[in-house]
Amino acid sequence: MKKLTYFAGALLVCFLLYAQAEALDYKTDDISASVEVLPTFGISLDNLNLYFGLIQPGSTKILGEGTFFNQIHCRSNSGRPWFLKAQVVSLSLMEKPYKVPAGNLKWKVTQCTGSAQPAGGYDFQSLTEEPLLMYASQGDDDFGKDVVLSMQYSLQSPSDAPAGTYSGQIVFTMAESP
Amino acid sequence: MLKKIIICAYMLALPALGYASLELTTDHRSLFFGAMRLGEEKELADFGGYHNEITCRSTNGAIWYLKVNLLQPLSSGADTIPAENLSWQLTWTNGNGTKPGGAYTYKSFSLMPDLVYISGPGESAGNGITLQFKYSLKIPEIQHSGVYNATIRFTLTEMF
Numbered sequence: 001m002k003k004l005t006y007f008a009g010a011l012l013v014c015f016l017l018y019a020q021a022e023a024l025d026y027k028t029d030d031i032s033a034s035v036e037v038l039p040t041f042g043i044s045l046d047n048l049n050l051y052f053g054l055i056q057p058g059s060t061k062i063l064g065e066g067t068f069f070n071q072i073h074c075r076s077n078s079g080r081p082w083f084l085k086a087q088v089v090s091l092s093l094m095e096k097p098y099k100v101p102a103g104n105l106k107w108k109v110t111q112c113t114g115s116a117q118p119a120g121g122y123d124f125q126s127l128t129e130e131p132l133l134m135y136a137s138q139g140d141d142d143f144g145k146d147v148v149l150s151m152q153y154s155l156q157s158p159s160d161a162p163a164g165t166y167s168g169q170i171v172f173t174m175a176e177s178p
Numbered sequence: 179m180l181k182k183i184i185i186c187a188y189m190l191a192l193p194a195l196g197y198a199s200l201e202l203t204t205d206h207r208s209l210f211f212g213a214m215r216l217g218e219e220k221e222l223a224d225f226g227g228y229h230n231e232i233t234c235r236s237t238n239g240a241i242w243y244l245k246v247n248l249l250q251p252l253s254s255g256a257d258t259i260p261a262e263n264l265s266w267q268l269t270w271t272n273g274n275g276t277k278p279g280g281a282y283t284y285k286s287f288s289l290m291p292d293l294v295y296i297s298g299p300g301e302s303a304g305n306g307i308t309l310q311f312k313y314s315l316k317i318p319e320i321q322h323s324g325v326y327n328a329t330i331r332f333t334l335t336e337m338f
Contacts, residue, residue, distance in 0.1 A: 025335065025336065026200075026333055026334060026335040026336070027200055027201065027202040027333070027334045028202070028331055028332065028333045028334075029202050029203070029204045029232075029331070029332050030249070030329050030330065030331050030332075031204055031206060031207070031208050031209065031230065031329070031330050031332075032208040032209070032327065032328070032329055032330075033208065033209035033210075033211070033252060033264065033313075033327070033328045033329070033330055034208070034209070034210055034211065034252075034325065034326065034327045034328075035211035035212070035213075035214055035252060035259075035315060035317070035325075035326050036212065036213045036214065036324070036325045036326075037214060037215075037216070037254075037259075037317055037321050037322070037323050037324055037325075037326060038213050038214065038215050038216075038323060039323035040215065040216055040323070075216075077216060077320075077321060077322055077323045078322075078323060079322045079323070140320050143320050143321060143322050144216045144318075144319060144320045144321055144322075145319075145320050146319070
């Protein structure tokens with residue numbers, strides 16, 4: 001019985017020493033970190049004026065030949081797909097009522113940094129008075145990738161176009177898919 | 179004889195359990211970076227060059243070391259900001275120990291514990307060693323919008 005008590009006592013001491021070693025092994029403390037990544041959704045153009053200068057009736061002029069005329073920057077990090085569309089709003093003679101057909105004004109993507117291909121590839125596409133799909137986002141485009149489309153423009157003057165100054169607008173629309 | 183040995187062991191072990199200690203305290207100032215834009219970089223160092231401070235204290239006479247790691251990257255659902263985009267820097271300490279993480283330069287967080295500080299001579303006698311930190315975060319250029327959270331763990335360990 002005496003030996004058993006000594007044995008139990010020895011075990012207890014071993015346990016206490018072990019517990020001490022374990023208790024002193026390490027200590028931890030946690031702190032939290034947080035950030036809100038702001039949503040981004042925007043479009044910008046770096047050259048807003050398509051000035052074709054003087055054009056002979058029946059001839060064609062290209063802006064940005066060789067490289068590009070301007071660039072369209074689109075950026076969204078909402079995680080939702082988006083698209084870019086373009087339309088022309090009446091290219092008209094200022095002095096009297098005469099409209100150049102919308103299809104005579106064309107656009108062409110020469111370079112694209114996005115994850116998808118431009119909707120019309122890398123060929124000239126005729127504009128219309130209805131919004132026409134230029135680009136549909138894909139992959140990283142939905143998470144903040146700066147999608148840059150480098151653009152050329154072409155205008156063919158109708159052979160019967162009256163002399164004068166013509167003015168119009170091209171509207172680019174970036175929108176999320178419903 | 180055995181009885182005497184056991185009694186002596188009790189007498190040695192029990193006071194040691196009562197007085198030997200290893201302490202790690204933080205001021206629990208969380209890392210709130212607020213709202214940030216894509217590609218933006220922000221530093222948290224609000225209090226005269228530092229953001230929060232950690233105090234380590236040991237009375238065991240053994241060398242101790244402090245480590246830091248991220249338990250998980252900054253996360254928002256399935257989206258994460260890479261751990262290396264969050265950095266820490268030891269800006270000041272009253273200790274004379276070693277700073278293996280490089281003193282006074284930013285070091286990226288990792289999911290594995292990184293050594294911050296190893297105690298120097300005489301720093302295990304109960305005197306508190308204070309370490310001050312500042313932090314930096316860079317939002318990637320491609321990152322889903324949302325609120326991201328993470329937990330940073332400081333670990334104080336003794337060498338036996």
